[in-house]
Amino acid sequence: MSLLELRKLNKHFGGLHVTNAVDLTLEAGEIHCLIGPNGAGKSTLFRLILGEHHPGSGDVLFAGENITALKAFARIRRGLSVKFQVPGVFKGLSVRQNLEIALQSRHRGRELEAEIDRLLVFLGLASEQAQTAGNLSHGQKQWLEIGMAISLKPSLLLLDEPTAGMSPEETHMTGEMVQRLNADGMTVLAIEHDMAFVRQVAQRVTVLHLGQVFAQGSIDEIVADERVAAIYLGQAHA
Numbered sequence: 579m580s581l582l583e584l585r586k587l588n589k590h591f592g593g594l595h596v597t598n599a600v601d602l603t604l605e606a607g608e609i610h611c612l613i614g615p616n617g618a619g620k621s622t623l624f625r626l627i628l629g630e631h632h633p634g635s636g637d638v639l640f641a642g643e644n645i646t647a648l649k650a651f652a653r654i655r656r657g658l659s660v661k662f663q664v665p666g667v668f669k670g671l672s673v674r675q676n677l678e679i680a681l682q683s684r685h686r687g688r689e690l691e692a693e694i695d696r697l698l699v700f701l702g703l704a705s706e707q708a709q710t711a712g713n714l715s716h717g718q719k720q721w722l723e724i725g726m727a728i729s730l731k732p733s734l735l736l737l738d739e740p741t742a743g744m745s746p747e748e749t750h751m752t753g754e755m756v757q758r759l760n761a762d763g764m765t766v767l768a769i770e771h772d773m774a775f776v777r778q779v780a781q782r783v784t785v786l787h788l789g790q791v792f793a794q795g796s797i798d799e800i801v802a803d804e805r806v807a808a809i810y811l812g813q814a815h816a
């Protein structure tokens with residue numbers, strides 16, 4: 579069964595048709611990357627999946643259930659989680675306290691501490707746990723936020739440009755993190771412009787253009803597609 583199914587999703591902002599009859603299916607266990615030019619509607623699609631926006635028409639199905647009418651909190655409870663582009667960490671609190679906040683709805687006492695320790699190691703932030711989150715490097719802030727997004731063990735993780743502003747090395751480490759999550763069973767949908775990251779992690783790629791699914795396939799198929807090169811890869815991202 580597909581984990582996520584978008585059926586003919588439409589979203590208008592005034593006269594702007596931002597999401598145009600989008601059909602997209604995510605199989606359980608895959609890492610899927612969403613690419614496309616600026617303004618293609620990628621972030622809007624995430625907000626429709628999460629329930630922060632509601633479509634004018636069309637349906638969102640998650641694990642076989644039609645969740646189109648559900649609010650974001652109800653979708654999160656069903657196993658959806660998202661990390662948006664701008665880090666939303668609590669800058670004045672330590673790294674450890676940030677993770678504690680994210681985890682405390684599910685864990686208490688020693689179990690909570692053990693779970694924080696486990697996440698700190700996973701994120702490569704164990705030596706930074708007492709550090710104020712606002713003092714972390716850009717990459718470390720992104721990882722901390724990934725940690726907060728995965729704290730409730732979602733079955734579907736949405737990542738909006740997780741490697742934006744990262745060095746090639748940090749980008750690669752982020753890719754390894756995503757692959758480890760996936761090996762543990764998490765399905766991932768990531769918006770990315772960094773083609774090295776897409777090549778590292780994506781099992782399938784969807785190209786969005788002008789609010790529509792423009793192409794879909796493996797990274798090799800997408801890179802070889804002259805139509806995609808003309809609207810996207812041939813420009814800033816060759």
Ligand SMILES: Nc1ncnc2c1ncn2[C@@H]1O[C@H](COP(=O)(O)OP(=O)(O)OP(=O)(O)O)[C@@H](O)[C@H]1O
Nearest residue numbers: 591592594596614615616617618619620621622623
């Ligand atoms: N709340 C909103 N109200 C009006 N227009 C919006 C709103 N949100 C997005 N848009 C418009 O919808 C279009 C798609 O925006 P969106 O952010 O989804 O694109 P994107 O593919 O994520 O772009 P980028 O790669 O630059 O992040 C843009 O023209 C944007 O200005």
